[in-house]
Amino acid sequence: MAKYSYIAKDSRGKEFRGIIESGDKEEAKLKLNQLGLYDIFLQDLAKARRFKFSLAFLNFQKTDLALFAHQFSAMISAGLPLVKCLSVLSRDNEDLKFKAILEQVIFDIQNGLSLSSALAKNPKIFSNFFVSLVKSGETAGILPQVLKRIALHLEKESDLKHKVASALSYPVIVGIVAIAVVGFLMVFIIPVFKKVYDGLRVTLPLPTLFLIYISNFMVKYWWVLLLTAIAVFYGFKKLRAKNPRFGFLWDYFKLWIPLFGKLNRKIYTTRFIRTLSAMLSSGVTLGRSLEISDEVLDNRVSSSVIRALQRNINQGKSLTEVLEKQKLFSPLAVQMIATGEQSGTLEEMLNKTADFLDEDIDHAIKRMMVRLEPALTFATAVLVGYIALAIYLPMFDIFRNLGGR
DSSP states (O other), X not given: OEEEEEEEEOTTOOEEEEEEEESSHHHHHHHHHHTTOEEEEEXXXXXXXXXXXXXXXXXXXXXXXXXXXXXXXXXXXXXXXXXXXXXXXXXXXXXXXXXXXXXHHHXXXXXXXXXXXXXXXXXXXXXXXXXXXXXXXXXHTOHHHHHHHHHHHHHHHHHHHHHHHHHHHHHHHHHHHHHHHHHHIIIIIHHHHHHHHHHHTOOOOHHHHHHHHHHHHHHHSHHHHHHHHHHHHHHHHHHHHXXXXXXXXXXXXXXXXXXXXXXXXXXXXXXXXXXXXXXXXXXXXXXHHXXXXXXXXXXXXXXXXXXXXXXXXXXXXOHHHHHTTOSSSOHXXXXXXXXXXXXXXXXXXXXXHHHHHHHHHHHHHHHHHHHHHHHHXXXXXXXXXXXXXXXXXXXXXXXXXXXXX
């Protein structure tokens, strides 16, 4: 049973907070509804604890930002002044740097800045997506509703990342274990066998000689391997950032790599559609919504598609004309967007499409793991088996020679 912290209201609008145990979020919401509580916001406590370490370095997580947005929305809906809301949220927040940021936001508002302008001064915490929606909420006079929409969007984003991270945890752990086992064998075990074979003056077969060569290199030049790995890592990051062509090719590779590419395309599609839906539903113009969606995705291939969409919009054309020609977004998603454009219910159709794709991603992850788990196990077995065989091959010759005598 998972534990969830919740914020909810009863029929009179009174706010309640607490912790509830349940199998999943839907069951938790049902239990709270049975208690007469509605307008529910839930946060997985186990997930919040996993984020606590990063918070110490103020890598402020979207799950926590979602909670902030939901609390902010509830307080404004209750009629509290803007500065009072922020003061209470600042006082209740345990993260010292985020508290300091909120205090600076309060100071800026008291000195004449709008909420969106004050938030925009902290882009590492409050993204263009967050700030743009807040600005639209201020302009339209629907700030509480927009903040709630932000909270739900950030929660969905966090859930999506958590699904992917959970799915990748198994192959990462298997990979780390395999590297550790192979490293241990190469650095500590093979040198022992080499000394034994040197003492016996045995003619070593090619697989054993190759293994001993690799082992000697790792023992003598481990620091070269370490420095090379660090140089490759930082060189790759710099090349991707500075060289647009290389960056585009890498982003393209991520979207079309065997096994993972299809899942990546679905994730990008879901994030694009959900972001676009949240922006349009909050009154942000389509052009600006596409611009922010591009920033959220941070992929050069998707950027090229979104720029084409923007050109079409500027020329008075529809989204569908561009989406039908590209291969990034699935045909089903394109068809649902086309239906929304034709019927004038684009925001609603975008939401339905994102929800459908969320379920599709769950199934895709399960299918991927069914293929990946045996493949990783087999690859690890082959690698360790080769090392064991190469180590013991000379012994077969020794036993054969002894038997001949």
